[in-house]
Every structure is written in structure tokens, then in C-alpha cells.
Amino acid sequence: MKYGIAKPIAALGVLTFIVSMALPSVSAAGYDLDTASMTWIMVSTALVLLMTPGIALFYAGMLRKESVMSMLGQTMMVMVVVTLIWVTLGYTLAFGPSQAGLVGGLDYLLLNNTPYGESFLVEGIPDAQFMLFQLTFALVTAALVLGAVAERTKLKALLIFIVIWSIVVYAPIAHWVWGGGWFEDYFVSLDFAGGTVVHICSGVTALALAIVVGRRGSSIQKDRPHNLPLVFIGGALLWFGWFGFNGGSALAADGIAVNAMVVTQISAATAAGTWGLINYLHLGRPGVLGMVTGAVAGLVGITPAAGFVGPMEAIIIGAGAGAFCYATVALKHKLKADDALDVFAVHGVGGIWGALATGILAVPAITSDAGADGVKGLIYGGYDLFFGQIATVGVTAIYAFVISFIIIKVIAMFMDIRLDKKEEMIGQDLIEHGEAAYDI
Amino acid sequence: MKYGIAKPIAALGVLTFIVSMALPSVSAAGYDLDTASMTWIMVSTALVLLMTPGIALFYAGMLRKESVMSMLGQTMMVMVVVTLIWVTLGYTLAFGPSQAGLVGGLDYLLLNNTPYGESFLVEGIPDAQFMLFQLTFALVTAALVLGAVAERTKLKALLIFIVIWSIVVYAPIAHWVWGGGWFEDYFVSLDFAGGTVVHICSGVTALALAIVVGRRGSSIQKDRPHNLPLVFIGGALLWFGWFGFNGGSALAADGIAVNAMVVTQISAATAAGTWGLINYLHLGRPGVLGMVTGAVAGLVGITPAAGFVGPMEAIIIGAGAGAFCYATVALKHKLKADDALDVFAVHGVGGIWGALATGILAVPAITSDAGADGVKGLIYGGYDLFFGQIATVGVTAIYAFVISFIIIKVIAMFMDIRLDKKEEMIGQDLIEHGEAAYDI
Amino acid sequence: MKYGIAKPIAALGVLTFIVSMALPSVSAAGYDLDTASMTWIMVSTALVLLMTPGIALFYAGMLRKESVMSMLGQTMMVMVVVTLIWVTLGYTLAFGPSQAGLVGGLDYLLLNNTPYGESFLVEGIPDAQFMLFQLTFALVTAALVLGAVAERTKLKALLIFIVIWSIVVYAPIAHWVWGGGWFEDYFVSLDFAGGTVVHICSGVTALALAIVVGRRGSSIQKDRPHNLPLVFIGGALLWFGWFGFNGGSALAADGIAVNAMVVTQISAATAAGTWGLINYLHLGRPGVLGMVTGAVAGLVGITPAAGFVGPMEAIIIGAGAGAFCYATVALKHKLKADDALDVFAVHGVGGIWGALATGILAVPAITSDAGADGVKGLIYGGYDLFFGQIATVGVTAIYAFVISFIIIKVIAMFMDIRLDKKEEMIGQDLIEHGEAAYDI
Amino acid sequence: MIKIEAVIRPERLKPVKEALTEIGINAMTIYNVKGRGEQAGLEFTARTGLFRIDELPKVKIEIVVEDQDEEKVVDSILLAARTGEMGDGKIFVTPVHRAVKIRTGDEWRYS
Amino acid sequence: MIKIEAVIRPERLKPVKEALTEIGINAMTIYNVKGRGEQAGLEFTARTGLFRIDELPKVKIEIVVEDQDEEKVVDSILLAARTGEMGDGKIFVTPVHRAVKIRTGDEWRYS
Amino acid sequence: MIKIEAVIRPERLKPVKEALTEIGINAMTIYNVKGRGEQAGLEFTARTGLFRIDELPKVKIEIVVEDQDEEKVVDSILLAARTGEMGDGKIFVTPVHRAVKIRTGDEWRYS
Ligand SMILES: Nc1ncnc2c1ncn2[C@@H]1O[C@H](COP(=O)(O)OP(=O)(O)O)[C@@H](O)[C@H]1O
Ligand SMILES: Nc1ncnc2c1ncn2[C@@H]1O[C@H](COP(=O)(O)OP(=O)(O)O)[C@@H](O)[C@H]1O
């Protein structure tokens, strides 16, 4: 078994950072456990787990009242399917010993060799804990995708899609970026908490799905969110959970975790404000849905950077995330695809901006604290990092888009992937789940 | 004072495990504090505390809109009453030095001898912290009961019931199972996080109440949940909080806590999926309310087992919980009792299944890490454990049922315990609280 | 640089305690980091951050359905503005080296000298973490204010008010109470988690605003909360978050944090019960909105005392908070000001009661554990503390009231600060944000 | 043509719909209302005295039919909606000049 | 018999109900509607220009009474619902052929 | 005077309002209803067999106008509300005796 990838991950937080270096070998006995770090990661796991229902509420509130249960139900489906796949197969494909850099080996199949009381992979925390923490990221990624094809896509088709996609899209990308895959051999790149793996991946997957599934029918009253307080609750849970998402990605209770929390808060607030301001200048009034969406965009933007930049960079990243995602949403009607809840605009574009911004702004002093010694942003002369970021973003985006496109196309050959017109009018809640969300 | 029970609790998580053994004596100075464990238990306490409003929302959303405030109000009543009883009397009855195995002595009356900065009872964490963590379990148990008798039972009668029941049902059972009571002298049994104390106890109490209080009137439109997103929010908070419930029950930041979180997630997901699948096969469509209920059933099922089984056992337990609880709910109309929100079906049946499954599946390697050396499931030849589980389940269920039945019957002699027909039609919100839940 | 204030803050939790003493000097290298404490404060930070949306939901649910988005939007505005001001200027004004006791110096401008990996200010946790934790308190304070002037005050005016107020009201008061300001030279006083800084300050600021902005028009149907389950959700998040608010204010994972959590739970429960009971005696039925409000009052009341009293004092403080705040709300119609959501009644009065109760009840043994050696309540003969409490309450209340009054008056000279009659009738949601909360 | 408006108890809606289906009447429009009856609501007791709840939730159904169907529709609603307790509701019959089917634009008559 | 339908401001519902109780009229049916008046709503200003809100929340009450009660009911509503500002609403009077009390099945007349 | 009541698809409300504005009709009252048509809803398939959804969401608008405006209002609604699919709804015309403007207390006629 090759535990060589462990040290950098442990040291760096979950990240792509890979510079060619001789990895010190780890004894078979593994690392010592660090109970404070274990506590922090247990908490972070719970926080990130809460983000998945947070997404469901954030999304469901934006839909018309006839599509609420279906969004909640699809999210429950993700909870079920992604959990079961991850613990049986996904985790080992992502974090098992690398097979030619492409995918992890089957050493951890069915959580074999994944002890809850010993630490081999990440210094200080047991392997089973790392596995569970990573599961929560897989859940978030899959749940994010659902927003693009809301109100029209059959649950059964989505279920099959998620099963295949978890195995052939998510797990390999996680392997390349965080699991010691081929990226490290070719690129210098940084992804602290999942800008590529989570956000770009979900954003482009969402786009591919939206294209293939097609637009919602004209009988659906779009752009009339049925319950904005629900969106706000979802947004609040996301903001809250993101402290575990970014803070926990330090994989230790240390200064990098603290810094990640600081920049997360700053970026979210800046992006929310930027969105509100542009909205005010553009349309005359700052929408609250917009400000909440802006906050999410800011959280997305800072995700890859959170362990590598300081507070002032966070303001820049937040402002950029707010502005670029706003612009994409505003131009959305030009898009052929009906990305119902702006998954690509917020997570795709926000993730790409965050990854590039990391390449531009990464502060040498902080990257070195984060274990990525010598890696630095473009403005500090770090050309290799900047191009590495572009390359990993590009590869991830293309791979996720193409494979997702193929998967859903193939599924569509064997079954209906969307409701028919009459069903769509009645709404997915009654048709697929036999439940109305409200009787108020 | 007899601090002899401390060591096993500390070592095992909160659990019934009792094998005859010579307990090492603890010096009067107590244990050293462990700040990481303290942090984890502080967090877990907050998480479990959040479960009580989580239950309220989960329940309230399932009721018609005229009974929402009453469910929320009854839960607030539980928060008040159970907190005050626990800190004055309940805690010492549950965890005071055992009096002939039946109940704890009064050494901790009014939280005397319950220091916030010293550890005598549970290794590494102060006694006051253990007290508070345990309080959150008492709250959850009492709050769960409310669902069975929703929409018709007078607040005043419930209040009196909860006062008496906290003292004569909950505290003694907690003592027998976790506080060094008589169970340890007669049975080998395991209850990691409260399968017996919390779930079976609340489930059978709920049944007893439902029988005595009687069915809801025909003017109440049952089975039309007024707000399913509220149910989903409640379910999400429960799932989130359960990481503290099960993870915190290790009473330390250790591998057993990590494992508890892993199996909790797996069982919840499996049960939600099982429920959805059976629902699909049975009625043609997978209900979302069903999947959320299934998740709760899976969380209940894994509760007693969380410190003693691994991921693959968690799948079995989750699937069983989904299936058995589904079957009970489906057969519910055959029941004479009107258990309005399926407290018995989910918590009673789920708790019994979990306890028996623990007796069948407990993995020797894990139980020994959890401090229950040599205790093992039926499939590993652990007959004594299996029969111990049956015995403790039986004793708890019968005791809680009979005493609860008597308490509520006696209360009914002195006062009206339910709304009259006219009041029921108008709904408890206006009648008992003078408040309508919505003005939308 | 004068790091002399660090030790008492570190030792005491965030508090005003200041007795003249020779502070031991801290080496330039700072304190050692304590990872368990860091974990606890990371968690507490996330918990307190969640309180701000919690307040928004708590408030929004109490308003009519036409004013929901505006409350959520104003809270988002606070998130944006207060975060950005705090990290640029506010923090250094509050916690920078004291300038003649009045305000902090600019050493931490733009978070200069605020390392994420070193601890100078508070023993064991990095300065950046202390900064972030404190930010969450500034957010809560500003968000609380919004409730008083709901449904009628223009967003733009509020925005300008919050900007100025954060700098000239909040930061200086935080400096005086917690940052080594002039209070310590004149008064013996205690404020564990922000009775003065957060609650009294927000309460009297709210009152000043409500007076200047004026009453809501007659076309607004007041006292018909549009969504009480939303209030309950907000209240639940507040209760949950308060464990971080009070527990985290120990600034360490220690016994004082544990005790703070214990007394927080007890006070909240007692106050909720007291409110319900008085409500029942007074009006015949215990309102659920009332019980939730009572819980918040109890949380407010215990805030300044949480590190200095034990469980039995917590019962007294909770009961007092419930009773005094209830009385103030009941007498509210006598008030000229239209404090829409009772910010003064709950936070102002609750905060004053808590501060005085701390002066009366502070237990010598606990204050000394909390680092305030020799400081004790009136009933233990601590006259200096009691008068110190009165003095700091008085100074804070007068300062916050007068300056807030002046700020909003000046703003009103330059712009409309409230909606006109027609706009108010339509409701702030459509007028200022162009969004209706629901389409159900 | 006439419009039959019935204000009924919410829990009687299902029986009423079934009863109407049986006599061949499918089309109807339904909405929730609040109603005060002649007694102006119901009175209840709280600790501090009596209180009155004067707006009770009701369901209103509107059915437009040919004049000759009046009796059978009214009778069928009466039977299905009645509980015999106070608050069962009322049926009102009002004239309709004309009915048009939007899909076709044709004058419409209940078949 | 006639049906008096009044579309009023939500905040005037309470005064209207009280005024009607005073003249002995208890029974009524109430529901929330959205209304456009003749001015098609109200106009407001935002940073980027004017905008119009054309559906305003209103409450509709329906009261079936004997023909001779028309005047007193209409007058009493007029008085209680009026604020004198735009948007006070309208009262419509329509004919009712017949009213039946569901509880008894009897023809019903306002007593 | 007459009252025109139209039950239409929710998503056709906007076009209908615009069409009416064009012919100078602003005032109207709008509310959400649930409707069953003559087919008593729609039928769908689930794994275990067919199921029927019989209450579909509709919007009802009420417009009181002078008798002579009947044709133009009905025609304009017909045009704007029609999709040609089942469930487009119906228009009913009923008599109104009298209309009063609450603000002024005057008899009201559609100008
Ligand atoms: N004269 C009326 N005008 C309008 N609605 C009426 C009238 N009478 C009864 N209703 C409606 O019918 C409902 C039931 O009426 P009824 O059976 O008379 O109630 P109750 O028995 O409580 O007096 C009322 O709540 C109201 O909505
Ligand atoms: N001709 C009409 N047909 C139907 N409803 C009407 C008519 N005129 C007025 N209404 C209803 O009465 C409400 C108030 O009308 P009105 O006082 O004329 O409003 P405004 O003063 O804004 O024109 C409207 O919102 C509408 O619901």
C-alpha cells in the first residue's frame, strides 16, 4: 500500500497542492491521533452534512409550490444513494492507492482497511473519520446538481444518473485533485476545500443535465419563488455549514482552519453586498434572494482559496464572485439551457473564479503555513500555479461535462427522463411523490 | 459515595454494558479533565439540545394547521419542566449512588456535588457537563412522547404527566440502564446511546398515553400534513443533532465516537432508502415524508448499536429499521390506539429492533474498544448478550407502559385530559394558546 | 504595544471584570496555542454566527407577511456591513491598544497584526480567531436593533445608521467593557458574555431609533404574526447558538464554559416557564410566542452572569428575566415609541436585569475560577461590584441611547428615513425589495 | 342556468364531491373561506373567562348547472354535508345569465 | 333575497364585523382576494424609475340577507369600511333565488 | 350591471390582465381556487396503477361591468386565456343589481 500521499494531505488541508517532492515514508503504525483535531473534524462533518438539507431548502424555496417535495425527495435520494455508494465503492476509488494516477485501488472496498481508531491517511485523524468527512462533500456535490433540472426530471432517471456519476465522474475527479492522482505529476495547483471537485464539477454537470433534459414547459410559472423564507433558512444553514466545509478542510484544529473561517466570512459578506449593490444599480432595488445568492457565490468563490489567502484577498474574491455570478445570472436568458436554479452560474462560474483567483492571489506566507511551501499566486510571480489552476479547472470542467452528458444521454435511450406536459403542469410533487407540500 | 460506576460509563460511552467485574477505585481527587473530550461533549450537548425543537418541527409539520402551535407549545413546556426537574431531582435519581439498584440516591439533589471543573463520574469530563448532556436526552425522550397524543390532549394534563413521568419512569430507567442500577447485576446488555432509555421508553409511553386519551374526533382531517417542508427542517435538525446524540455518547473524542458517526450516517441513509423503496413497491410512489420518517427510523435503530457495530452491520440495521417501522405504520389502522404521529411505530419498534440487532450483531473487536470487553453478538456466540437485550427491552417496555398508563389514568380522575368535540374541531392552537400559526 | 489587557480577558472569558492589579507581562512570542480551546472557539464562532439569521427568522415570523423580506434583507445588510467594518476598522477600535481608555488604537487596522497562528491577546487562541468570534457578537448586536423599527424604516437610512453606529457606538462600548477601556480604572464590574455590550446596547439603540422613526401607520395590521413556526425556528437557532455565545465566552474549553452552558439552559427554561405561567394567570392562556420570547429573555438575562453564578442563581435570574420582560411588554402600549418587536423590552430590560442580578448574585467561588478573584455579589457583601454594575449599565445605556438618537436624527436631515403612508400600506417587501415572501 | 354555492365544513368536502360524482356532476370550483354563522361563532372557556372564536374555517363550492338540476344537486349536497351539528353551513342559489367554455369559446350547457 | 358582496381593506374587516353585529347581522362568509381598482394599482419610485403594484390585498365578505335589509347593511359597511383614501373598495348587490340551511334542510330566511 | 366571473389557468392571468387593460378594463378582483372540470381531473400512471388528480389549481377573476361591455370583456378574456387544451376554464355571467363605491358612498357605474 502506498500511503505516501498522506503527509501532504494532512499538512495542507484537503487540496490539490502537488509539487514534485520526495514524500517521507510513514511507518506502518500510522500517525498519532490528535483528539482536538478529531473533535474539530467530527464537528465539521456534522456541519457539512447539514449543508445537504440546506441546499434542498435553498432550492425548494425558489421553486413554485408544486415542485417542493420533489426537490426535497431528490435530495433524500442523494443522501441515500451517495452514502451507500461512497462507503462501498466511491471512497476507495477516490482515496485508495492510486492506479496509474487515474483512480484509487480497491484496498478500501466496503471500508476495508479504514480503521476508526488509527490514522494512516491524514495525520492525526482516523481514516474512517476522513472517509466520513469526505462523504459529506460528495453529498453536497451531488445535491447541488439537482437545482439545474428541477421541476421536470424523473426521479428514477436522476437516481440512475447519480449512481453512475458518483462512480465515474465524482470519485475520479476527487482522486485526481485530492487523492494523489495524476494532477500532481503535471500541475502545480491548489484547491483547499473543493472549488474544482465540488463546485466546478457540480456546476458543469448541472449544465450538461439541463441541456439534455431540456427546458421547463410554459405552464410552469418560473421566477416566482414560492417561499423565500425557506430559501433564507437554506442559505443560513449553508453559511453555517461552510465553516465546517472550509474550516474543516484544514483537517486539523490549527491556524489554517482559523484563517479559513475568517476569509470565508469575509468573502460571503462581500459577495452578498456586491450582489445587492449591483442589483440596486441595475434594477433599482436590492433583492433579498439576490443577496442570499450572492452570499453563496462568495462562499463558493473562497472555497478553493480559503487556506491560501488572507482577509484582504478575501474581499477581492468575494467582490469578484458577486459580480461574475450576477452577470452570468443576468445573461442567463441568452443561454439555451434552462438551468432552473442557476447552479452553473453560481457554482460553475463561482468555482472557476475562485480557482483562478487562488492562482492569482495565493499568499506565499500562508501557502507555506498550509504546507504548500513555495507555491504562490501570479502576483507574486507564481506562473506555474496560475497555469496549473487553469489546467486543472479546464480538465475537470471538460471531463465532468462530457461524461455527464454521455451518461444522461445513454439513460435517455432506455427511459423517459422527464415528465410529460400534463404531468409537468400538475407538478412533480403530486405526480412523483403523491404529496402536496402545504395545506395551509 | 460510590463512584464505582464511573469508570465503565467513562470507558464505554453511555451504555448499559454491565459485566460483573471488580471496578477499580477512583481516588477522591477524581479524573483528570480532557479538554478535547470536554469540547466534543459541549458540542454534542448543543447538538442534542437542538433535537428537541427539531422534534417539535418534525411533528408540527405533520399536523393540520390548527394544531401547530400546540405542538410547539407542548415542546416548550417539556423544555421548561424537564429541565427544572432534571437539575433539581431527576439527575440525582438517575445517576446518584445506587439505592439497592432501583434508583439513585439524593447526593446530587439540586446539583449538589456536581462540579463544573472536576471529573468524578465520567473520566475526562466534569460532572456538571455529564449532567447537562444527560439532560438533553431526557428532553428528547419527553418531547418524542408528545407526537402520539397530538391535537387533542390538554396541556395541563400533559404537564402533570410529564412531571410525574420524569421522576417515576424516566429517571429510574436511566438509572437501571446507565446509572449503575440493577440491570448490571442480572443482565449482560448494551445500549450505546439510548435505544432503551430514549426510544423504547418514549415509544411505549406514547402508546399508553394514546390508548388512554383516545382517538381524535372525525372532524379532524388527519393524514393531511399541513407543511411538509417544516417536517423536512425538523428531520434535518434531527439527523444533524443525532451526530451529537450517538457520537457524543462515546463521552470522549475518540475512535468510538468516530465510528458512531459513521454507522449513524449509514444506517439513516439505508433506512430512508429502504422506506422509499418499499413505499414505491407498495403504493407506487416513494413519499418524501416517508423517506424522512425512514431516516429517523434508521437513526433510532442504530442508536443502541452505534458503539458496537461497523459499517456493514449498520446497513443491516438501517434496512431492518426501515422495513419494520414501515410495516408497523402500514398496519397502524388495525391498532385501536390513535398514535397520531407514529411514535410507537418509529421509536418503539425501531428501538426494539435496534436493541435486538445489537444483541445479534455486536462485533467483539468494537465492543472491546468501547470498553465492553468480551461482550459479543449472537452471531459470534454471545447468547448472554442476546438474552440480556431481550430482557432489558422487555423490562423497560413493560415498566414504562404500565406506569405511564397508571399515571395518566390517575390524572384523568382529577381533570379533563382532552379537548371536547367542539374544541377539537376549532383546534388546539386557538383553544389552548389563543394563537393561529399562520396569517399568510 | 500594550498587551497587558490580554491576560485578564484570557482568564475571565470576555468580561468587564477589572480590578486594579499588576498584570504579568507577556513575552513578545505570545502564548502557546491550545488546540482544544481553538476547536471550541471555532465551533462557538459558527454557533454565534448562526444566531444572526436566527434573529432574522425570529423577527420576520412576527411581522405581517408584507414585511418579511425586508427583515431578512436588513439582516443580510447587517451581515455585509458589520463584517466589512469590523475587519477593517471596528475590531481595532474595540481591541486595539487603548487610547486613553476611550477607544482602541489603529494597530489592527485592516487586520494588521492579527495573526491566525499566534496568540497574543487571549491565551491559547490566535488573535484572528478572537477577532472573528468578536465579529459574531457585533453582528448579533446590530441585527437585534432592526426589530424595533421593522416595517417602516428605509433600508438606505438603516444602512447608513449601522455604518456610523458600528464605529461610534458599538466599537467604543466593546472597548470600554472588554477591550481594556476606562471602565476598569473606575469600576469593578462583570459582563461575561455581553449583557452590556450586546443586549443593553442593542436595546437602548432600538428604543432611540423607534422614537425618532415614529410609529407604524394604522394600515399595518400589527400583532398578527404571519408565521409563528418561523419564529420558533428562529428561537431554536438562538437557543442553540447561545451555547456558543455564553459557552464560548469562556474563551477556553474549561469548566467555566461548562458552567456557562449549564446556567444558560436553566435560565432559558425557567424564563420560558415563568412567561408562560404569568401569561396564563394574566390572560387565561399561555401563548407559545410568549414562551419562546420568554426563553430569549432568559438567555439575555443569564448572558452577563453565565461565568459567575451557579444553577440555583440561574433559576432566580431566569424567573426575573421572564417576569420583568413580560411586564415591560405588557406595559408597552403606554410607551409612546412603537418598538415593533420588543427589542427594548426583551434585550434592554433583560440585559439590565442580568447585569444587576450579576452584581447581586455573583458567587465568589465561581468568579475566582473565572479569574475575577475576590469579586463577589451584593449578597456576599460585594458592594463595589453592585455599584460598578449600576454604573456601567448606566453609562452604556446613556451613551448608546444619546449617540444613536443623534445619529439617526442627523441622517433624517439628509434623507427620508421612513416609507410614506402608501408605501407602508403595500409593505416594505414589494416597495424596497420587489419581492413577495410567499406564493403559496 | 343557476349557480349553486355551498358553504360547508372542510371535512365534508370529500363526501360532497363523491355524492355529486354519483349524480353525474363533476365540474365545480372550490375555495377556502372563513365563516360566521348566525350565532357569530362559538364560545369557549379560558382561565380568565369566556372567549369567542367567530371565524371558523369553511369550504365553499360553486357549481353552475341547468335550472332543472337544482333539486338533485341541492339534495345531494344536503345529504352529504350534513352532520346535524351547528355550523353545517348553507346553500345559496343564484341566477347565471350565460356560461362560456374558454377552450372552444362556445356557449356552455351542463350535459 | 340578495347577496351583498363587499371588497374592503383588510384592516377594516374588524370594524365592519363590529358594525354589522350592532345591526344584528352575524352570518357572513369571508375570504382574502387581490384587487385592482380603476387606477390599476399604485405607482412607486425605485432608483431606476417608476414601478406599479397592481394587485393589492383585499378582503371580500359575502352576506346573504332579505331584500329589505339591503339599505342598512350597505350603509353600515360603507361607514365602517371607509377611510376616504383611494382603494376603499366596492359593494355589489346580486340576486339570490333561494337559501337552504344544511343542518335542517329547510329553506332559510334571515331572521 | 353584470358580473363576469372567469375561472382560468394560473399562468394565463397575466395575459388576461393585459388584454383587459388594453380594452380599458382595470378594476377586477382575483383569487385562487381549485377546480374540477367535467372530466373530473386528470389521470396519471404510477407503478401500482392509475391515479387521478381531481382538484387543479385555477385562478378566478371577477369583473363587474355595465351590460353593454359584456361582449368585449368576454371576448377579450376568451382570447387571452385560451390555450386550446383541456382545462382552459369557463366564464360565467351573472346579474348585479347595484354597485357602490365605498370611498364616496356613491352608486358606481363603469366609466
Ligand atoms: N347569511 C349568510 N351570508 C353569507 N354566508 C353565510 C350566511 N349564513 C351562513 N353563512 C356561511 O355558512 C357558514 C355556516 O353557517 P351556519 O350553519 O349558519 O353556521 P352556524 O350554525 O355556526 O350559525 C357560515 O360560517 C358562513 O360562512
Ligand atoms: N368593477 C369591479 N369589478 C370587480 N372588482 C372590483 C371592481 N371595482 C373594484 N373592485 C374591487 O374593489 C377593490 C377596490 O376598488 P377601488 O376602491 O375602486 O380601488 P381603487 O380606489 O384603487 O381604484 C379593487 O381592488 C377590486 O378588488
Ligand SMILES: Nc1ncnc2c1ncn2[C@@H]1O[C@H](COP(=O)(O)OP(=O)(O)O)[C@@H](O)[C@H]1O
Ligand atoms: N359547471 C361549473 N361550475 C363551476 N365551476 C366550473 C364549472 N365548469 C368548470 N368550472 C371551473 O372551470 C375550471 C376549468 O373547467 P374546464 O375547462 O371544463 O376543465 P376541464 O377541461 O378539465 O374539464 C374547472 O376546474 C372549474 O374550476
